[in-house]
Amino acid sequence: MNDLPSLEELRRGVRQSGLAWRGAFRPEPGDAVPACADGSPARTVVLLGVVGGEQWPAFAASAELADGAPQPLDRWSRRLVDALGARYRATALYPSDGPPWWPFQRWAMQAEAVHASPLGILIHPDWGLWHAYRGALAWPDEIVLPPRDLRPSPCASCRERLCERTCPVVAITPAGYDAGACVAHVASERGSHCLRQGCQARRACPVGADYRYGAEQAEFHMRAFLGRR
Ligand code: B12
Ligand code: SF4
Ligand code: SF4
Known part of the structure; x- marks a missing residue:
């Protein structure tokens, strides 16, 4: 081409x-x-x-x-x-x-x-x-690509693991994400904090803290997430 x-x-x-x-x-x-x-x-x-x-x-x-x-x-x-x-x-x-x-x-x-x-x-x-x-x-063609970015996962050196300790219904554990428990909480009255401010476990992660979504963006995504479950 x-x-x-x-x-x-x-x-x-x-x-x-x-x-x-x-x-x-x-x-x-x-x-x-x-x-x-x-x-x-x-x-x-x-x-x-x-x-x-x-x-x-x-x-x-x-x-x-x-x-x-x-x-x-x-x-x-x-x-x-x-x-x-x-x-x-x-x-x-x-x-x-x-x-x-x-x-x-x-x-x-x-x-x-x-x-x-x-x-x-x-x-x-x-x-x-x-x-x-x-x-x-x-x-279908080969565009010349730059070398792959091989930086490691920030999780590999994360000792605090706040994401695994913040969710009020323990939907995030070392075993994985429990979508059912999360959705039930976010859809309930008690989950209005997650709904309006975004996932608390996600917000607890220190990596890329300057890029956390603002309240309007966070609530938009949480409502869309509830709408798709
Ligand atoms: C169905 C779906 C959902 C479902 C089910 C999610 C689930 N965890 O089972 C529901 C509605 C619950 C959901 C919720 C959310 N989702 Co969603 N979801 C999707 C969707 C449309 C399809 C996922 C899928 O089944 N793919 C098919 C499989 C075969 O694809 P795959 O890439 O090979 O699968 C990878 C993952 O499954 C992953 N995986 C499997 N097990 C595990 C376990 C761990 C720990 C991790 C990290 C990854 C992982 O590894 C696979 C790669 O080999 C994708 C978009 C897409 N097309 O991928 C978004 C997507 C995954 N979702 C996304 C997001 C952001 C969310 C939410 C945070 C919504 C929000 N509020 O913004 C929540 C939280 C989900 C969570 N904590 O996991 C983003 C993720 C971006 C990212 N940074 O990775 C995606 C990519 C959409 C996007 N437009 O960017 N989601
Ligand atoms: S807090 Fe952030 S860096 Fe640490 S394990 Fe969780 S997602 Fe990874
Ligand atoms: S949105 Fe709320 S209930 Fe769902 S995983 Fe995050 S902190 Fe837990």
Whole structure:
């Protein structure tokens, strides 16, 4: 393909779109990346998303949030990612497409320095637990990628493990995340703190504390989470 964008062009385009660059990787068969729109296997995948509160003002001012229709964040993301896909002739993929869901967390662990955390969401050395994925772009061609960021998981050297000691209903334990216990609490009157301020166990993590979501962003996500359970 002659008009394949360079990595630098792509990074610039993603920044201009209002989304955050969330790494890139060369898929292997076990990664379950679907074929591109032309039927060819994907050879480059770029992930797009949000980090901390950086993208929140653009979404908060969007037509999708204002129109009152369901799934505003998914529709906002789709508009931005579809536009990038059209501009760079890539196949667009979404974390919200499913079930079955595309394994975005598995892809993310190939694309940047994110690791499993006790909360069931991935932790990043800079953003901590305050980041998410809004889409991916796939090409059947090999775009030259930078070396992989091999920074280790912050959890490996975390002694306090406050995330495992903060949840009022002990939904986060070394054994994993108990989604049923969490949802029951957040949906109850006693769980209004989690609903309005966000997950207390997530907020207790010291990594990336500067990127914690503000109250408006946290409550939006908690309400969306309850709506999807
Ligand atoms: C279904 C779903 C849910 C369900 C069930 C979650 C569950 N834990 O079972 C519900 C509605 C409960 C839920 C809740 C939340 N979710 Co959710 N969810 C998804 C969704 C749509 C599909 C997940 C899935 O089943 N994938 C299919 C499997 C096959 O994919 P996979 O990548 O191979 O699976 C990986 C994970 O399952 C992970 N995994 C499996 N077991 C464990 C155990 C641990 C400890 C860890 C760290 C990972 C892990 O490892 C696999 C990688 O090999 C994804 C989006 C997506 N498409 O991935 C978001 C996603 C995982 N959710 C996300 C978030 C943020 C949340 C919430 C915090 C919501 C909120 N308030 O913002 C809560 C908290 C969840 C938690 N603590 O785990 C983010 C996570 C971002 C990140 N930093 O990692 C995702 C990626 C969505 C996004 N747009 O970014 N979620
Ligand atoms: S508190 Fe420690 S173990 Fe828990 S997510 Fe943060 S760094 Fe990882
Ligand atoms: S949202 Fe609240 S109930 Fe759910 S895991 Fe976090 S602290 Fe526990």
